[in-house]
Amino acid sequence: MSESIYTLRVSRAAAGVYPTISDALAAADQLYPDAEQPVMIRVDPGEYRERVEIHRSHVTIEGETADSVRIVGGLGAKMPSGDGSGIDGMLGTFRTYTVLVDADDVRLENLTIVNDAGDGREVGQAIALYADGDRLVVDACCIKGHQDTLFLGPLPPHEVKPGGFIGPKQYAPRRVGRQYFRRCRIEGDVDFIFGGARAYFEGCEIRSLNRDMDVNGYVTAASTPKGEPYGFVFHGCSFTAPDGVAPDSVYLGRPWREWAQTALIDCWLGRHIKREGWWDWNKPAAHSCAQYAGAILHGPAGDTTDWVPWANKLDVMAAAGYAREQVLAGADGWDPEGGDGDAVETAGLSANGRTVHIETYCEDEPALRARLKREGRSAAFTGKTPADFEAWKIATRTRLYDVLGLSLMDRVPIEIRELSRVRVAGGIVRTHAILQVEHDVWMPFYLLERLVLSLMSGGSNAVISARMAIRERVLQA
Numbered sequence: 001m002s003e004s005i006y007t008l009r010v011s012r013a014a015a016g017v018y019p020t021i022s023d024a025l026a027a028a029d030q031l032y033p034d035a036e037q038p039v040m041i042r043v044d045p046g047e048y049r050e051r052v053e054i055h056r057s058h059v060t061i062e063g064e065t066a067d068s069v070r071i072v073g074g075l076g077a078k079m080p081s082g083d084g085s086g087i088d089g090m091l092g093t094f095r096t097y098t099v100l101v102d103a104d105d106v107r108l109e110n111l112t113i114v115n116d117a118g119d120g121r122e123v124g125q126a127i128a129l130y131a132d133g134d135r136l137v138v139d140a141c142c143i144k145g146h147q148d149t150l151f152l153g154p155l156p157p158h159e160v161k162p163g164g165f166i167g168p169k170q171y172a173p174r175r176v177g178r179q180y181f182r183r184c185r186i187e188g189d190v191d192f193i194f195g196g197a198r199a200y201f202e203g204c205e206i207r208s209l210n211r212d213m214d215v216n217g218y219v220t221a222a223s224t225p226k227g228e229p230y231g232f233v234f235h236g237c238s239f240t241a242p243d244g245v246a247p248d249s250v251y252l253g254r255p256w257r258e259w260a261q262t263a264l265i266d267c268w269l270g271r272h273i274k275r276e277g278w279w280d281w282n283k284p285a286a287h288s289c290a291q292y293a294g295a296i297l298h299g300p301a302g303d304t305t306d307w308v309p310w311a312n313k314l315d316v317m318a319a320a321g322y323a324r325e326q327v328l329a330g331a332d333g334w335d336p337e338g339g340d341g342d343a344v345e346t347a348g349l350s351a352n353g354r355t356v357h358i359e360t361y362c363e364d365e366p367a368l369r370a371r372l373k374r375e376g377r378s379a380a381f382t383g384k385t386p387a388d389f390e391a392w393k394i395a396t397r398t399r400l401y402d403v404l405g406l407s408l409m410d411r412v413p414i415e416i417r418e419l420s421r422v423r424v425a426g427g428i429v430r431t432h433a434i435l436q437v438e439h440d441v442w443m444p445f446y447l448l449e450r451l452v453l454s455l456m457s458g459g460s461n462a463v464i465s466a467r468m469a470i471r472e473r474v475l476q477a
Contacts, residue, residue, distance in 0.1 A: 005060075006032055011044035021052050021061065021071065029056060043069050043111070045399065053168075057103045057133075063110040064399070066142045066185075070112040073098030076123025087163045090124070093148055094155070094167025097130035102168060104134045104177070112142040119211075120147025120190055127151050131197070132169055134177035137336050142185045146209065149188035152179055152195035152232075156223045156257050176228060178328045180336045191221035193232065194256055200327050201234045208241040208250045208272055216245055216272065218279070220253035222260035230327045231261025231291070239299075241272040247300075248274050254281040258289040265319050266296040273301035276308050286310075295319035375399075412436055419444075426450070 008024045009017040018024040021043060028039045038058040045068035052071055054061070063069030075096040086092045098115050101108075117126040125148035131138075132153030143150050154174040159165045179199040186193060187207035193199075208217050219239065224231035241250065250272045253262045277294070280286045287310040294304055295314035304313045325335045379399055381392050415436040424430050429449045434442040 005038040005040050007040040007042060009042050009044070010048075012046040012048070014044065017044075020050050021048055022050055025052070025054065025056065025059070028059070045069055047072055049073070051098060051100075053100045053102065054106055055102050057105045059103065059105075060107040060109065061111065062107075063112075066110050066112045066140055068399070069110065070114060071099055072114045072116060073128070074115065074117045074126075076117035076120075076126045078122075078124035079117075085163075086166050087161060092164065092166050093125040093127065094130070094151070094165060094169070096125060096148075097127040097151070099128070100130045100168060101133050101136060104136075106133055107137045107139070108141055109137075109139045110141065112144065114143075115145040115149065118146065121211075130168075131179055131195075132172075132177065133179075134175070135334055135336070136177065136179040138179070138181045138184055140183045141181075143187070144185075145188050145192065147188065147190040147192065148194060149192035150186055150194070152193070152197035152199045153177065154196045154225075156196060157225075174225065176225060178330055178334060180324075180328060182337070189217040191218050191254070191256070193219060194221035194223070196223040196225055196228075196231075196257075198228065198230045198327065199232050200324050201232070201237050202324060204234070204237045206234070206237055206239045208239070208245060210242055210245045212244075214246075214249065215251070216249035218251045218254050220262050221256040222253065222262050223255075223257040224259050224261040225257075226259045226289075228259075228261070230322075231263075233263045233265065233322050233327050234267055235265045235322065235324065236267065237264070238268040238270075239273055239301075240270050245272040247271040250274060251279045252277050253292060254279045255283055255286040255290045256281075258283055258285045260286065260289075261291040262293075263291070263314075263322050264294040264297060265314075265322050266298075267294070268299040269297055269301035271300035275301065275303075275306040277304065277306075278308050278311050280308075280310075293318075295322075412438060417442075 006028075008028060010019070010021050010024050011017045012019060018027060021041060024041045028041070032039060035057060039056070039060070041059065041061045043061065043063045045064055047070045049072045051073055073096075075091060077091055077093045077096055079091050081089055081091050081095070086095075096115065096117070099108075099113050113128045115126040115128040117123040120126065126145050128143050128145040128149050129138075130151045130153070153169060154172075154176060155165050155169060157174055174196070177197050179197050181199065181201045181204055183203050184201070185205045185207060187209060189209045189211050193206070206219060208219060211217060220232055222231045239252075248271070251274050252264070253260070278292045280290075290310070291312065292308075292310075293312040293314050294307070295316065296319060297304060304311075307313065324337070328334055328336065379396050381389065383389055383392055417434050419432045419434065421429060421431045427450055431447040431449070432444070433447060434444050437443045
C-alpha cells in the first residue's frame with residue numbers, strides 16, 4: 001500500500017472544492033483508481049443533507065468537529081419504497097441509512113451522523129450509520145436517531161419475514177467485521193445499537209431518549225453469530241438519559257438472535273437502566289445461548305444484584321478477557337490505538353454521569369501551541385473586501401467556539417466553593433477554590449489577593465468588600 005495519503009476537501013461554501021461528500025468519494029475513485037491508495041476527505045463545517053455510501057477501502061472522512069459537521073438523512077422504514085419493493089411496498093429497515101460503510105479500513109472522525117426521520121412508532125426503524133466492514137474506526141463522532149440508530153453488520157443468516165433484509169447487503173456473505181468506536185456519543189431509544197459485528201466501544205456516551213412509556217427502550221439488540229468469541233463490548237462508557245426519562249425503564253439489551261453477546265466493563269449506568277438489566281425478547285433459548293455480562297459497574301444502576309439470573313456478573317480477572325487488544329485482535333493482531341489507550345470516560349465522569357471528554361483538551365502548553373498554529377493557519381483571512389472580512393469574522397468566531405467545545409457545555413449558574421486559604425510571601429493571600437462550569441463539573445483555580453496596609457486599616461468590612469470586588473471580577477472574566 002502506498003505511504004502517501006491523498007486529500008480531497010468538501011465545503012458547501014468554498015469555491016474549487018467538492019460540494020458534497022458523495023462527490024468527493026466519486027472523484028477519489030476516478031483520480032486514484034488503485035483501491036489500496038489511502039484517501040483523506042476533509043469536510044468543512046456545515047450541514048450536508050445527503051446519503052453517503054463508502055464502498056472504497058482505506059478512506060478517512062474527517063470533519064473539523066462533530067458539532068460543526070453534520071451529515072443528515074431522513075428515511076424511515078414505513079416510508080414507501082417508490083418501486084413497490086419491500087414488505088407492503090415500504091422501504092424496510094436496511095434502506096434507511098444516512099451513511100453506509102461497505103468497505104474495510106475506513107475511518108470516520110469528528111462527524112455527526114443523523115437520521116432525523118423521527119419517532120419509530122410513527123416512521124419505523126431509521127438507521128443513521130450502517131457499518132459493515134472490517135477494521136472500522138469511528139472516533140469522536142455523534143450518531144443520532146431513534147429506533148435502530150446504529151447497525152453493525154453483518155445481518156443474521158436469515159430473515160424472519162421474507163423481504164425483511166432488502167437493502168445493500170441482503171445477499172452478501174455474512175462476514176463478521178471488527179469495529180471500534182472511541183469517544184463517541186450514540187443516542188436513540190429502541191434497539192439503537194444492533195447487529196452481528198464484533199464491536200468495541202471505548203469511552204463513549206450511550207444516551208437513551210425518552211418515549212414516555214413503562215418500558216422506555218432497549219440499548220442493544222445483538223445478533224452475534226453462533227461460535228463467535230465476542231459481540232458488543234462497552235469499556236469505560238457512560239449510559240445516560242435526559243432528565244425526563246423515567247427511572248428503571250430502559251433495558252441494556254435484548255437478543256435479536258439467540259446467541260447475542262454484550263458485555264459492559266467499567267461502565268457508569270444511570271438511573272434509567274432497569275435493575276434486571278436484560279430482557280429475553282420472549283426467546284427462552286437465549287437463557288442458555290446468549291452471553292450478557294458486566295464487571296466493575298458504577299452509578300445508580302451499577303448494582304448487578306437484581307440482574308436476570310441468566311446474565312453473568314464477572315470478577316476483575318474475567319473482565320481482563322475483554323481488553324480491546326484481545327477483542328479486536330483477530331488473525332492479524334489489529335489494535336486500532338495500540339497500548340493501553342487513553343483514560344476511559346468513567347475516569348472523568350461527574351457525579352451525575354455526564355461524559356467529560358478528556359481527550360478534547362490539550363495536555364500541555366506545546367500541544368496547545370501546536371493546535372493554535374494548525375487551526376490559525378487553516379482559518380487565515382484570504383478575502384479582499386470589507387464584506388469578506390465581516391463574513392470571515394463571523395465564521396471564525398463560530399469555528400473558535402466549536403474548537404473550544406463551548407457549544408457542548410451544559411451551562412449553569414456560576415457557583416464558587418472555597419477549599420483553603422493561606423498567606424504567602426509578599427503580603428499575598430492565596431485562596432484555592434473551585435468554580436462550577438457545567439452541571440457537576442468543577443474547575444479548580446487559585447485567587448491571589450494583595451491587601452495593602454491602608455485597606456487593612458479600614459477593618460474587616462473593607463477586607464470583605466475587597467474580596468467581594470475581586471470575586472465579581474473573577475465572575476466577569
